[in-house]
Amino acid sequence: MRPLLALVLALIAALLPALPANAHSESGSHGWSRTTLVLRNGPGDAYAVTGEIAGDQAIKVLRCQRLWCNVDGSGGRGWTRMAAIDFGKDPYWPILDPDNHWPDLAGGEMCFYEGTHYTGRSFCASSGEVFRDMAAWGWDNRISSIRVITPTSAAICRDRFFQSYCERIAESQPVLTQYLRRNLSSIRLY
Known part of the structure:
Protein backbone atom coordinates (compact mmCIF):
# COMPACT_ATOMS: atom_id res chain seq x y z
CA MET A 1 0.00 0.00 0.00
CA GLY A 88 -1.28 49.11 -5.23
CA LYS A 89 -2.06 47.71 -1.82
CA ASP A 90 -5.78 48.60 -1.95
CA PRO A 91 -8.20 49.98 -4.56
CA TYR A 92 -7.44 53.60 -3.59
CA TRP A 93 -3.65 53.44 -3.46
CA PRO A 94 -1.52 55.52 -3.99
CA ILE A 95 -3.26 58.73 -5.04
CA LEU A 96 -6.73 58.58 -3.46
CA ASP A 97 -5.97 56.68 -0.24
CA PRO A 98 -8.43 58.26 2.24
CA ASP A 99 -6.49 56.96 5.25
CA ASN A 100 -3.44 59.09 4.58
CA HIS A 101 -2.73 62.79 4.48
CA TRP A 102 0.39 63.30 2.41
CA PRO A 103 2.76 66.20 3.11
CA ASP A 104 2.86 67.61 -0.44
CA LEU A 105 5.04 70.57 0.42
CA ALA A 106 6.79 72.89 -1.99
CA GLY A 107 10.52 72.87 -1.35
CA GLY A 108 10.62 69.26 -0.18
CA GLU A 109 13.58 67.08 -1.06
CA MET A 110 14.38 63.34 -1.18
CA CYS A 111 17.57 61.46 -1.96
CA PHE A 112 17.62 58.09 -3.72
CA TYR A 113 20.37 55.50 -3.07
CA GLU A 114 21.59 52.40 -4.87
CA GLY A 115 22.28 50.57 -1.62
CA THR A 116 20.07 49.85 1.36
CA HIS A 117 20.40 52.08 4.44
CA TYR A 118 21.35 55.11 2.30
CA THR A 119 24.59 53.69 0.88
CA GLY A 120 26.18 53.72 -2.54
CA ARG A 121 25.69 56.09 -5.42
CA SER A 122 22.85 58.61 -4.94
CA PHE A 123 20.98 61.59 -6.36
CA CYS A 124 18.53 64.06 -4.81
CA ALA A 125 15.34 65.59 -6.22
CA SER A 126 12.94 68.35 -5.16
CA SER A 127 9.17 68.83 -5.04
CA GLY A 128 7.62 68.99 -8.49
CA GLU A 129 10.28 66.88 -10.23
CA VAL A 130 8.99 64.00 -12.34
CA PHE A 131 11.05 61.06 -13.64
CA ARG A 132 8.80 59.14 -16.04
CA ASP A 133 11.53 56.73 -17.15
CA MET A 134 14.50 56.19 -14.82
CA ALA A 135 16.38 54.43 -17.65
CA ALA A 136 16.81 57.82 -19.32
CA TRP A 137 18.76 58.93 -16.23
CA GLY A 138 20.76 55.69 -15.86
CA TRP A 139 18.85 54.73 -12.68
CA ASP A 140 16.35 52.10 -13.86
CA ASN A 141 16.01 49.25 -11.34
CA ARG A 142 18.87 50.56 -9.17
CA ILE A 143 17.28 52.29 -6.16
CA SER A 144 17.19 50.39 -2.84
CA SER A 145 16.59 53.15 -0.25
CA ILE A 146 15.16 56.67 -0.05
CA ARG A 147 15.89 59.40 2.50
CA VAL A 148 13.51 62.33 3.04
CA ILE A 149 15.66 65.43 3.54
CA THR A 150 12.92 68.09 3.70
CA PRO A 151 9.32 66.85 4.26
CA THR A 152 7.33 66.00 1.13
CA SER A 153 5.90 62.86 -0.46
CA ALA A 154 6.49 60.96 -3.68
CA ALA A 155 4.81 58.33 -5.82
CA ILE A 156 7.38 55.66 -6.69
CA CYS A 157 6.45 53.07 -9.31
CA ARG A 158 7.81 49.79 -10.59
CA ASP A 159 7.34 50.48 -14.30
CA ARG A 160 8.03 53.41 -16.61
CA PHE A 161 5.40 56.13 -16.93
CA PHE A 162 3.71 55.13 -13.63
CA GLN A 163 2.13 52.08 -15.30
CA SER A 164 2.41 49.45 -12.61
CA TYR A 165 2.64 48.91 -8.88
CA CYS A 166 3.21 52.20 -7.06
CA GLU A 167 3.63 53.29 -3.46
CA ARG A 168 3.29 56.76 -2.00
CA ILE A 169 6.02 57.52 0.53
CA ALA A 170 6.42 60.42 2.95
CA GLU A 171 9.05 58.99 5.32
CA SER A 172 12.59 57.77 4.81
CA GLN A 173 12.80 54.17 3.61
CA PRO A 174 16.14 52.52 4.59
CA VAL A 175 15.03 49.41 2.67
CA LEU A 176 12.34 49.62 -0.03
CA THR A 177 9.63 46.95 -0.12
CA GLN A 178 10.33 43.74 -2.01
CA TYR A 179 8.17 44.96 -4.91
CA LEU A 180 10.21 48.13 -5.45
CA ARG A 181 13.74 47.46 -4.21
CA ARG A 182 15.92 47.53 -7.33
CA ASN A 183 12.68 47.62 -9.37
CA LEU A 184 11.93 51.35 -9.39
CA SER A 185 11.37 52.88 -12.84
CA SER A 186 9.37 56.12 -12.33
CA ILE A 187 9.13 58.78 -9.58
CA ARG A 188 6.96 61.86 -9.01
CA LEU A 189 7.78 64.22 -6.11
CA TYR A 190 4.86 66.31 -4.81
Missing part, protein backbone atom coordinates in the same frame (compact mmCIF):
# COMPACT_ATOMS: atom_id res chain seq x y z
CA ARG A 2 2.88 2.40 0.65
CA PRO A 3 4.18 2.31 -2.95
CA LEU A 4 0.65 3.18 -4.16
CA LEU A 5 0.41 6.09 -1.70
CA ALA A 6 3.82 7.37 -2.82
CA LEU A 7 2.72 7.16 -6.46
CA VAL A 8 -0.50 9.09 -5.75
CA LEU A 9 1.39 11.80 -3.83
CA ALA A 10 3.97 12.12 -6.62
CA LEU A 11 1.17 12.45 -9.18
CA ILE A 12 -0.58 15.17 -7.14
CA ALA A 13 2.70 17.06 -6.69
CA ALA A 14 3.33 16.89 -10.44
CA LEU A 15 -0.15 18.23 -11.30
CA LEU A 16 -0.28 21.13 -8.82
CA PRO A 17 1.83 23.53 -10.93
CA ALA A 18 -0.51 22.89 -13.87
CA LEU A 19 -3.52 24.44 -12.09
CA PRO A 20 -3.03 28.20 -12.66
CA ALA A 21 -6.69 29.14 -13.07
CA ASN A 22 -7.48 29.12 -9.37
CA ALA A 23 -4.02 29.74 -8.00
CA HIS A 24 -2.76 33.29 -7.55
CA SER A 25 0.74 33.89 -8.86
CA GLU A 26 3.40 34.48 -6.25
CA SER A 27 5.25 36.90 -8.51
CA GLY A 28 3.89 40.12 -9.95
CA SER A 29 2.56 43.41 -8.62
CA HIS A 30 -0.44 43.82 -6.37
CA GLY A 31 -3.44 45.29 -8.13
CA TRP A 32 -7.22 45.59 -8.02
CA SER A 33 -9.94 45.24 -10.61
CA ARG A 34 -11.91 48.49 -10.91
CA THR A 35 -14.70 46.75 -12.81
CA THR A 36 -15.23 43.26 -14.18
CA LEU A 37 -12.07 42.31 -16.08
CA VAL A 38 -12.61 40.42 -19.33
CA LEU A 39 -9.65 38.06 -19.72
CA ARG A 40 -8.24 37.23 -23.15
CA ASN A 41 -5.44 34.94 -24.31
CA GLY A 42 -3.48 37.89 -25.75
CA PRO A 43 -3.11 41.70 -25.46
CA GLY A 44 -6.00 42.94 -27.64
CA ASP A 45 -9.68 42.64 -28.48
CA ALA A 46 -8.87 40.29 -31.38
CA TYR A 47 -7.85 37.53 -28.93
CA ALA A 48 -10.33 34.98 -27.59
CA VAL A 49 -12.05 35.55 -24.24
CA THR A 50 -10.80 33.07 -21.62
CA GLY A 51 -12.66 34.23 -18.50
CA GLU A 52 -13.34 37.17 -16.24
CA ILE A 53 -12.53 38.56 -12.81
CA ALA A 54 -15.20 40.42 -10.85
CA GLY A 55 -14.76 44.09 -9.95
CA ASP A 56 -13.09 45.20 -6.69
CA GLN A 57 -11.01 42.02 -6.44
CA ALA A 58 -7.34 41.68 -5.50
CA ILE A 59 -5.26 40.55 -8.48
CA LYS A 60 -1.61 40.09 -9.43
CA VAL A 61 -0.35 42.06 -12.42
CA LEU A 62 2.22 39.84 -14.11
CA ARG A 63 3.28 42.28 -16.84
CA CYS A 64 1.93 45.13 -18.95
CA GLN A 65 2.28 46.00 -22.61
CA ARG A 66 1.03 49.38 -23.83
CA LEU A 67 -2.69 49.38 -22.93
CA TRP A 68 -3.00 45.74 -21.80
CA CYS A 69 -1.84 43.78 -18.75
CA ASN A 70 -1.49 40.07 -18.08
CA VAL A 71 -3.21 39.44 -14.74
CA ASP A 72 -3.95 36.54 -12.41
CA GLY A 73 -6.89 36.42 -10.02
CA SER A 74 -9.85 34.46 -8.73
CA GLY A 75 -11.36 34.21 -12.23
CA GLY A 76 -8.21 32.96 -13.93
CA ARG A 77 -5.22 34.32 -15.77
CA GLY A 78 -5.25 36.38 -18.95
CA TRP A 79 -4.83 39.74 -20.65
CA THR A 80 -7.14 42.66 -19.84
CA ARG A 81 -7.29 46.41 -20.41
CA MET A 82 -4.89 48.41 -18.21
CA ALA A 83 -7.51 51.16 -17.72
CA ALA A 84 -9.64 48.75 -15.63
CA ILE A 85 -6.82 48.06 -13.13
CA ASP A 86 -5.70 49.92 -10.02
CA PHE A 87 -2.13 49.23 -8.92
Whole structure:
Protein backbone atom coordinates (compact mmCIF):
# COMPACT_ATOMS: atom_id res chain seq x y z
CA MET A 1 0.00 0.00 0.00
CA ARG A 2 2.88 2.40 0.65
CA PRO A 3 4.18 2.31 -2.95
CA LEU A 4 0.65 3.18 -4.16
CA LEU A 5 0.41 6.09 -1.70
CA ALA A 6 3.82 7.37 -2.82
CA LEU A 7 2.72 7.16 -6.46
CA VAL A 8 -0.50 9.09 -5.75
CA LEU A 9 1.39 11.80 -3.83
CA ALA A 10 3.97 12.12 -6.62
CA LEU A 11 1.17 12.45 -9.18
CA ILE A 12 -0.58 15.17 -7.14
CA ALA A 13 2.70 17.06 -6.69
CA ALA A 14 3.33 16.89 -10.44
CA LEU A 15 -0.15 18.23 -11.30
CA LEU A 16 -0.28 21.13 -8.82
CA PRO A 17 1.83 23.53 -10.93
CA ALA A 18 -0.51 22.89 -13.87
CA LEU A 19 -3.52 24.44 -12.09
CA PRO A 20 -3.03 28.20 -12.66
CA ALA A 21 -6.69 29.14 -13.07
CA ASN A 22 -7.48 29.12 -9.37
CA ALA A 23 -4.02 29.74 -8.00
CA HIS A 24 -2.76 33.29 -7.55
CA SER A 25 0.74 33.89 -8.86
CA GLU A 26 3.40 34.48 -6.25
CA SER A 27 5.25 36.90 -8.51
CA GLY A 28 3.89 40.12 -9.95
CA SER A 29 2.56 43.41 -8.62
CA HIS A 30 -0.44 43.82 -6.37
CA GLY A 31 -3.44 45.29 -8.13
CA TRP A 32 -7.22 45.59 -8.02
CA SER A 33 -9.94 45.24 -10.61
CA ARG A 34 -11.91 48.49 -10.91
CA THR A 35 -14.70 46.75 -12.81
CA THR A 36 -15.23 43.26 -14.18
CA LEU A 37 -12.07 42.31 -16.08
CA VAL A 38 -12.61 40.42 -19.33
CA LEU A 39 -9.65 38.06 -19.72
CA ARG A 40 -8.24 37.23 -23.15
CA ASN A 41 -5.44 34.94 -24.31
CA GLY A 42 -3.48 37.89 -25.75
CA PRO A 43 -3.11 41.70 -25.46
CA GLY A 44 -6.00 42.94 -27.64
CA ASP A 45 -9.68 42.64 -28.48
CA ALA A 46 -8.87 40.29 -31.38
CA TYR A 47 -7.85 37.53 -28.93
CA ALA A 48 -10.33 34.98 -27.59
CA VAL A 49 -12.05 35.55 -24.24
CA THR A 50 -10.80 33.07 -21.62
CA GLY A 51 -12.66 34.23 -18.50
CA GLU A 52 -13.34 37.17 -16.24
CA ILE A 53 -12.53 38.56 -12.81
CA ALA A 54 -15.20 40.42 -10.85
CA GLY A 55 -14.76 44.09 -9.95
CA ASP A 56 -13.09 45.20 -6.69
CA GLN A 57 -11.01 42.02 -6.44
CA ALA A 58 -7.34 41.68 -5.50
CA ILE A 59 -5.26 40.55 -8.48
CA LYS A 60 -1.61 40.09 -9.43
CA VAL A 61 -0.35 42.06 -12.42
CA LEU A 62 2.22 39.84 -14.11
CA ARG A 63 3.28 42.28 -16.84
CA CYS A 64 1.93 45.13 -18.95
CA GLN A 65 2.28 46.00 -22.61
CA ARG A 66 1.03 49.38 -23.83
CA LEU A 67 -2.69 49.38 -22.93
CA TRP A 68 -3.00 45.74 -21.80
CA CYS A 69 -1.84 43.78 -18.75
CA ASN A 70 -1.49 40.07 -18.08
CA VAL A 71 -3.21 39.44 -14.74
CA ASP A 72 -3.95 36.54 -12.41
CA GLY A 73 -6.89 36.42 -10.02
CA SER A 74 -9.85 34.46 -8.73
CA GLY A 75 -11.36 34.21 -12.23
CA GLY A 76 -8.21 32.96 -13.93
CA ARG A 77 -5.22 34.32 -15.77
CA GLY A 78 -5.25 36.38 -18.95
CA TRP A 79 -4.83 39.74 -20.65
CA THR A 80 -7.14 42.66 -19.84
CA ARG A 81 -7.29 46.41 -20.41
CA MET A 82 -4.89 48.41 -18.21
CA ALA A 83 -7.51 51.16 -17.72
CA ALA A 84 -9.64 48.75 -15.63
CA ILE A 85 -6.82 48.06 -13.13
CA ASP A 86 -5.70 49.92 -10.02
CA PHE A 87 -2.13 49.23 -8.92
CA GLY A 88 -1.28 49.11 -5.23
CA LYS A 89 -2.06 47.71 -1.82
CA ASP A 90 -5.78 48.60 -1.95
CA PRO A 91 -8.20 49.98 -4.56
CA TYR A 92 -7.44 53.60 -3.59
CA TRP A 93 -3.65 53.44 -3.46
CA PRO A 94 -1.52 55.52 -3.99
CA ILE A 95 -3.26 58.73 -5.04
CA LEU A 96 -6.73 58.58 -3.46
CA ASP A 97 -5.97 56.68 -0.24
CA PRO A 98 -8.43 58.26 2.24
CA ASP A 99 -6.49 56.96 5.25
CA ASN A 100 -3.44 59.09 4.58
CA HIS A 101 -2.73 62.79 4.48
CA TRP A 102 0.39 63.30 2.41
CA PRO A 103 2.76 66.20 3.11
CA ASP A 104 2.86 67.61 -0.44
CA LEU A 105 5.04 70.57 0.42
CA ALA A 106 6.79 72.89 -1.99
CA GLY A 107 10.52 72.87 -1.35
CA GLY A 108 10.62 69.26 -0.18
CA GLU A 109 13.58 67.08 -1.06
CA MET A 110 14.38 63.34 -1.18
CA CYS A 111 17.57 61.46 -1.96
CA PHE A 112 17.62 58.09 -3.72
CA TYR A 113 20.37 55.50 -3.07
CA GLU A 114 21.59 52.40 -4.87
CA GLY A 115 22.28 50.57 -1.62
CA THR A 116 20.07 49.85 1.36
CA HIS A 117 20.40 52.08 4.44
CA TYR A 118 21.35 55.11 2.30
CA THR A 119 24.59 53.69 0.88
CA GLY A 120 26.18 53.72 -2.54
CA ARG A 121 25.69 56.09 -5.42
CA SER A 122 22.85 58.61 -4.94
CA PHE A 123 20.98 61.59 -6.36
CA CYS A 124 18.53 64.06 -4.81
CA ALA A 125 15.34 65.59 -6.22
CA SER A 126 12.94 68.35 -5.16
CA SER A 127 9.17 68.83 -5.04
CA GLY A 128 7.62 68.99 -8.49
CA GLU A 129 10.28 66.88 -10.23
CA VAL A 130 8.99 64.00 -12.34
CA PHE A 131 11.05 61.06 -13.64
CA ARG A 132 8.80 59.14 -16.04
CA ASP A 133 11.53 56.73 -17.15
CA MET A 134 14.50 56.19 -14.82
CA ALA A 135 16.38 54.43 -17.65
CA ALA A 136 16.81 57.82 -19.32
CA TRP A 137 18.76 58.93 -16.23
CA GLY A 138 20.76 55.69 -15.86
CA TRP A 139 18.85 54.73 -12.68
CA ASP A 140 16.35 52.10 -13.86
CA ASN A 141 16.01 49.25 -11.34
CA ARG A 142 18.87 50.56 -9.17
CA ILE A 143 17.28 52.29 -6.16
CA SER A 144 17.19 50.39 -2.84
CA SER A 145 16.59 53.15 -0.25
CA ILE A 146 15.16 56.67 -0.05
CA ARG A 147 15.89 59.40 2.50
CA VAL A 148 13.51 62.33 3.04
CA ILE A 149 15.66 65.43 3.54
CA THR A 150 12.92 68.09 3.70
CA PRO A 151 9.32 66.85 4.26
CA THR A 152 7.33 66.00 1.13
CA SER A 153 5.90 62.86 -0.46
CA ALA A 154 6.49 60.96 -3.68
CA ALA A 155 4.81 58.33 -5.82
CA ILE A 156 7.38 55.66 -6.69
CA CYS A 157 6.45 53.07 -9.31
CA ARG A 158 7.81 49.79 -10.59
CA ASP A 159 7.34 50.48 -14.30
CA ARG A 160 8.03 53.41 -16.61
CA PHE A 161 5.40 56.13 -16.93
CA PHE A 162 3.71 55.13 -13.63
CA GLN A 163 2.13 52.08 -15.30
CA SER A 164 2.41 49.45 -12.61
CA TYR A 165 2.64 48.91 -8.88
CA CYS A 166 3.21 52.20 -7.06
CA GLU A 167 3.63 53.29 -3.46
CA ARG A 168 3.29 56.76 -2.00
CA ILE A 169 6.02 57.52 0.53
CA ALA A 170 6.42 60.42 2.95
CA GLU A 171 9.05 58.99 5.32
CA SER A 172 12.59 57.77 4.81
CA GLN A 173 12.80 54.17 3.61
CA PRO A 174 16.14 52.52 4.59
CA VAL A 175 15.03 49.41 2.67
CA LEU A 176 12.34 49.62 -0.03
CA THR A 177 9.63 46.95 -0.12
CA GLN A 178 10.33 43.74 -2.01
CA TYR A 179 8.17 44.96 -4.91
CA LEU A 180 10.21 48.13 -5.45
CA ARG A 181 13.74 47.46 -4.21
CA ARG A 182 15.92 47.53 -7.33
CA ASN A 183 12.68 47.62 -9.37
CA LEU A 184 11.93 51.35 -9.39
CA SER A 185 11.37 52.88 -12.84
CA SER A 186 9.37 56.12 -12.33
CA ILE A 187 9.13 58.78 -9.58
CA ARG A 188 6.96 61.86 -9.01
CA LEU A 189 7.78 64.22 -6.11
CA TYR A 190 4.86 66.31 -4.81
